Amino acid sequence: MLPFENATPTSGRWPVLATAAQMAQAQTLAGWITLLAEDRGLDERGVAAATGLDLEDARAILDGVVLMIPLPVLDRALRRLEGRPH
Numbered sequence: 001m002l003p004f005e006n007a008t009p010t011s012g013r014w015p016v017l018a019t020a021a022q023m024a025q026a027q028t029l030a031g032w033i034t035l036l037a038e039d040r041g042l043d044e045r046g047v048a049a050a051t052g053l054d055l056e057d058a059r060a061i062l063d064g065v066v067l068m069i070p071l072p073v074l075d076r077a078l079r080r081l082e083g084r085p086h
Contacts, residue, residue, distance in 0.1 A: 026066040029074035033061050036081050051077035 037047045048058035057069055057077075066074065079085070 022071060023067070025071055026069065026074055027064070029071070029078050030061045030064060030066040030069075033074070033078050033081055034064070036078075037062065047077075047081070051080045053077050 033047065033051070037043075040046075042050060044055060044059045044062055047053065047062060048055045051058065053061070053073070057073070060066060060069060061074070061077070
């Protein structure tokens with residue numbers, strides 16, 4: 001994890017992913033979460049309940065808008081959805 005990923009920006013804006021590789025990782029994790037959610041018949045509320053995410057983040061993941069969601073959050077959500085230790 002990079003030092004700035006947990007930092008709160010002074011401008012009040014949300015932290016964004018810094019590199020194309022991080023963006024690809026975020027999209028891949030979100031894709032797996034979406035795939036598992038569709039397989040299990042989960043909507044955004046079901047995904048939020050199963051992963052511990054708030055409803056807004058679950059909705060963003062299912063819509064494929066993951067630029068503002070840190071990689072560790074996506075990783076934990078996928079692990080919870082798969083039933084793996086986190």
